[in-house]
Amino acid sequence: MVRHILLVKFTSETSEQDLSQLEQAFYQLKADIPGIEGVEFGANISPEGLDKGYTHAVLMTFVDVKARDAYLPHAKHEAFKAIFVPMIADILVFDYEF
Structure with missing residues (x-):
């Protein structure tokens, strides 16, 4: 995974409204692209003040590295990025296997 x-x-x-539509679009990726086991989307609620300005997180779970690698260039992901990327001021992406 x-x-x-x-x-x-x-x-x-x-x-x-943009964020609500974006959240639904993330969930739709799970329905549209094989190998995505789960998607979570949420706003930061930490009281610690260590978020460095990041306001939201997305956690996607893939069945394996091959599924993640197939997702990245997938046409549905590319179409999604056309909506998502213009909304981004900054992003940090981190993947790990477990």
Whole structure:
């Protein structure tokens, strides 16, 4: 299994409606692309103040590295990125196997 973690700072132009639509689009990726076991999307609620400005996280779980690698260039992922990337002020991506 592979965890694919995104920590995101959104642009100031990104609205709550944009975030809601984006969240649903992330969940749709699971339905559209084989090998995605799970998707979670959420806003930071930590009281520690160590978020460095990242406001949201996405956690995707893939069945294996091969599934993650197939997802990255997948046409549905590329179409999704056309919506997502313009909303990003900064992003951190971190994958690990477990």
